[in-house]
Amino acid sequence: MRFLPVLSCLALCACAASAPPVTMEAVAPLTDPLPPMNHFTTVTPMPPHRSNAEMARDFLDLSFAMENGDTLPVMSRFDGPITVAVNGPAPKVAMTDLDRVIGRLRKEAHVDIKRATAPASVTIEFVPAERLHKAAPTAACFVVPQVRSFTEYTQNLRNPELDWGLLTRRDHVAVFIPADESPQEMRDCLNEELAQAIGPLNDLYRIPDTIFNDDNFLSVLTGFDMLMLRLYNSPELPSGTTRAQAEVIVPQLLRRYNPSGEFSAPAVPPDTPRSWIRAIETALGPDATDSARLRSAKRALRIAQSEGWTDARLGFSWFAVARLSLDTDVAAALGGFIEAARVFRTLPDDDVRVAHVDMQMAAFALSAGQTEAVHLLTDAAIPVARRAENAGLLSTLLMIRSEALRLEGQKTAAAAARRESLAWGRYGFRSDDDLRTRLAGVEALSPPIGF
Known part of the structure; x- marks a missing residue:
């Protein structure tokens, strides 16, 4: 969010x-x-610059907790290729930015993701900001599981199936973006919410080089973010993976995907x-x-x-x-x-x-x-x-x-x-x-x- x-x-x-x-x-x-x-x-993303040991903990903390502090017992993710569809009208400039971020996800995070027609894995809907804020007063934009439209979401606000903590696999999710904000705000929302739709759900203030940080200084996906999304969508980490299992697998994947990160570093900053x-x-x-x-x-x-x-x-x-x-x-x-x-x-x-x-x-x-x-x-x-x-x-x-x-x-x-x-x-x-x-x-x- x-x-x-x-x-x-x-x-x-x-x-x-x-x-x-x-x-x-x-x-x-x-x-x-x-x-x-x-x-x-021209994309010039900030590359990951911290040690793999530090980023392994970052991945675990991002993937097994929610923004409100609740823990997640297992990872949930999409199995197989991911498709993205847009529900209803959308600003032209936002569609250009959507194609740009999807292209980056394919190239930099090695995610099998593409645009498609509905029904899709991820449905994006552009909604007037006033309607969004009535549903979520503090959110500029957000992602919800198990729905495919804003109307469906507002009709099921109390449905327990919309609880991320109960998911063991992602079947379909919806991303809601303000339709009447600046092009930059819409682009920022596309980057962050699409990343959370297919990756970790948490945000951590202690990590500086990421959009998974609620200080909102960074707004387009960084090299660290792409590395985290590549890990999250690796076949070695299927839906239902526990934190204990991930603790064994993630360091091995980091050695493979980011060999330059194999160096000693100071202790990870405290929570x-x-x-x-x-x-x-x-x-x-x-x-x-x-x-x-x-x-x-x-x-x-x-x-x-x-x-x-x-x-x-x-x-x-x-x-x-x-x-x-x-x-x-x-x-x-x-x-x-x-x-x-x-x-x-x-x-x-x-x-x-x-x-x-x-x-x-x-x-x-x-x-x-x-x-x-x-x-x-x-x-x-x-x-x-x-x-x-x-x-x-x-x-x-x-x-x-x-x-x-x-x-x-x-x-x-x-x-x-x-x-x-x-x-x-x-x-x-x-x-x-x-x-x-x-x-x-x-x-x-x-x-x-x-x-």
Whole structure:
């Protein structure tokens, strides 16, 4: 399940020397003519970089538990080839992204999967977001076993056959995607929910290089994810496999599939306590006031510090505190982003989490007229956002760069960056109005020329 957080990783706010904090709601949309939508075409997935011993435990923890902490007695999976069908109308851009992810699953995870007509192993249905949220208020999208349509699902909400914990084999499942969100959000849902439809059902905050992580920083399948899906669909791990059986088989498969992972490494990070997860869920969720969310984020940070974590969970705690402090305490927000960046920069492969922090720091630099700092931050973050295929983040970074170039009098370069930002924004934002509002908000951060 992909959650729908209140804490947006793309939220942006900064404070100019002579102006109050600016939020996206405080400015009117611009009327820029919009270029055609940009699309990602070249796949550069982050490869698995941890030891096989560590990833063996990751696989077991992902495969034999649910997101709510319940354990699963056995693995359930599809036996034989997997087919995917779409029920009803679907946005054209989403169909392109669906074919792209299916192609990647075949090539990178070696899964026997293809598009087909109904009835299929996996049915994908695009549903208005309002209807989805009525059924699952905190979910952006989700996957359900033993049904083939959203109507069938809503008519069987209390049916015990829809309980993943009771399955020993997957016969058919349905994936429900919001039909009226941004192309990027639909693509992210296709990646995560299709992966859970044919693979592990759990999410783990302690694993940084995966979409099986509810921090939602990564949104397209990584090399680690493809390796996990290859393991999950290996003939050596049939439906009904127990954890004890998998503990013997998985290390052997990893030696075969990932020989470069046969090296010694530090101990696996400790499990995440439910108290931290509850605090983060409250901080990100829709049911608390702004002040309650901030208190919960600070509680998550205290837990992370008391646990002695130095990994992405500590960085995410700092990030949550910083983001939720933006409207009330800019100094605390800045300090929090600096601490988050310090943690995130210890992660390998130019992690996209760093790019999110760099975007926030670039906004602060822009509001202070520090154009050199803007260029340093955006030069580092833009390539990372491209590799992560995060169009919303990439669009915002290009907007900030465009404003810095405009302040320096580089009109041609500023116009080019602005146009590219709009092309990516049409993929990354829900509507053209949302895109124009974001552009207007970034412009509002700029100090007057010659201030």
